[in-house]
Amino acid sequence: MSRLIVVSNRVAPIQEGKPAAGGLAIGVLDALKETGGVWFGWSGEIVGEASAPVIEKRGNVTYATVGLTRRDYDQYYRGFSNATLWPTFHYRNDLSRFDREEYAGYARVNAGLAAKLKALIEPDDIIWVHDYHLLPFAQECRALGIKNPIGFFLHIPFPVPEVMRTVPPHEELIQAMCSYDIVGFQTQADQQSFVDYIERGKFGHATDDGMVQGFGRMLKVGAYPIGIYPDAIAKAAEQFSNRKPVKSLRDALRGRKLIMSVDRLDYSKGLAERFQAFERLLLNAPGWHGRVSLVQIAPPTRSDVQTYQRIRQNLEGEAGRINGRFAQLDWTPIQYLNRKYDRNLLMALFRLSQVGYVTPLRDGMNLVAKEYVASQDPADPGALVLSQFAGAADQLPGALIVNPFDLSQMSEALERALSMPLAERQARHADMMAPLRENNLSVWRDSFLSDLRSVATAASMTQKTVKQVAEAKPEARSEVKPDAKSGAKPRPAKVSG
Structure with a gap:
């Protein structure tokens, strides 16, 4: 089975013999222990300068953590994440503020984290990214040539389009979210708010099977309510x-x-x-x-x-x-x-x-x-x-x-x-x-990861088909006959992700 790479703003501290505090930590650790993998994110420490991830392995789980500089902490974490996105997504526009430098810091930290993660990824890994701090993370990964399936889960509410548009770079953020293969929300109302933004802004459309074509990409969008044990x-x-x-x-x-x-x-x-x-x-x-x-x-x-x-x-x-x-x-x-x-x-x-x-x-x-x-x-x-x-x-x-x-x-x-x-x-x-x-915590985790692995399987099949066609002999390729109605050569079916 492929490894799981979990990316979150904070990596839960490792305390031998003690249970993880929150639902996210419990669900993530269970999944990582089952398949083996990496938990990557901020260590919670403020450092003088950026450095390579600190690697610590416990059993078949690797913890890879990085520090944030004071500038990154102020702009990415205290700034755009928690002074702009958090209040807006909780419908408190009156408490939200926007600063271009903080948004630039948010984008810079996401790009830097993606670059640090790239060295840890293997070809068959699947990547599960969590929460509002990392909305553009998949887009930064794609820019680095990372082709692995990447899923995203938002733990907080997603606002209706009218509220989302109060964030000045709203279109950039939603376009970045469409770089994920799966985007998951807590409720169907949150899911619908995301779809409404895409459709009402004429950036794409949704289909009856939970797929969304947005900004030129196909992705699965769904509600995965988190549970407990x-x-x-x-x-x-x-x-x-x-x-x-x-x-x-x-x-x-x-x-x-x-x-x-x-x-x-x-x-x-x-x-x-x-x-x-x-x-x-x-x-x-x-x-x-x-x-x-x-x-x-x-x-x-x-x-x-x-x-x-x-x-x-x-x-x-x-x-x-x-x-x-x-x-x-x-x-x-x-x-x-x-x-x-x-x-x-x-x-x-x-x-x-x-x-x-x-x-x-x-x-x-x-x-x-x-x-x-x-x-x-x-x-x-x-x-x-x-x-x-x-x-x-x-x-x-x-x-x-x-x-x-x-x-x-x-x-x-x-x-x-x-x-x-x-x-x-x-x-x-x-x-x-x-x-x-x-609908306990395992159901939340397993349903999301099952859908993400389906994307991985579909992507693998598509790549295999493309490779077979590319390696086919010239005389074999010439035997492909035009479609009787259109005259065009048939193409492999497009698979989402």
Whole structure:
């Protein structure tokens, strides 16, 4: 079987004996261990000058990492990736900015990474590229003569054409994405937004079989919703339920109900709106005073970016204001924790709670929602309040779906979740666990890679046919007869990729 080359902005740190933290890391490592291959990307380090990749091999997996110079980090990562693409793709054009030098740095780093990867590639490898930092990566590979099949998966939302066009080099970026053989999205809505851009801009068209002809190339476009391993999460949640932090929180609650939220500290997560909806619950239903607590865990992210510093200050202010308004001597309504916890411990905290509160303003999938469901005790599960703008809403039919811009609706959903009878909670939980098992992380990974390997097989067959024709004897080629209707010589069928 051909090797798999995974390319992502960050390569997950190698920690012997410890599980990878996120869904991407878990799925990628599983795939690499099965077939052998390379995980290539940024090491997370800022270096004085660019250098060759650092190679480290563990079993049949090779980790190839590079550092970024301060200039590259500022322009490619902090700049165009996270100050332009991230807010725009999350429909926050008001927070997006564009700088030509940052865009030039984004293109330069993608070209440099492609050049460094080229030396590591073998002819039969297939390449799987991840996320918005690397939209033009395949185009740079093609410019270097790399002909291997290359697939791309976008983990965040893809905006509708009107929003995408607010990014000044939007056409260049979409044309670059068409250099991939497969482009995958979290949801069908994201897939449709990409197709709409191609068709409405008259850059190509889609066919009924999921193929798109865009900017003169044929590529497959599809939705591949990322999953989790629900049974493994359920096991971890149960095993960690007796850890000291979980016991401490259980004791501190003293029988109160717990609403649990875990998010990265990011404006796309709707954290301020979440606090305000909880405040509205306390205003409209005073019977819950002293009987429910909200724990919000929000690990810091991109702490060197001013926008994120303001988010942290705003949330600390909101939590303090609400607590000052409602707190009692023996009750603090909101516990806001701006720190990181072990993933298995978080699963146990989910299991302890009666309500999962996941209300992003926009999210590609949101695995926290899926993890919350998987963590529950089937005999006495909690209820999930989930934003309609999270990709997970399409796959979790038992959740209470809300509009995160409607504080009253969120407040009412919280009260309903807190009061939900056991039988209804059990039924809703069962309705959500079935699709989680059916569409787990392996299904996401295997379905995408199966399609990518199909491209590789088709490309190999095409190259073999071309080679056979080229090596055929002149007299054999002269025997090819013209088509009876057109008079033209028949050509090999065009194969996508």
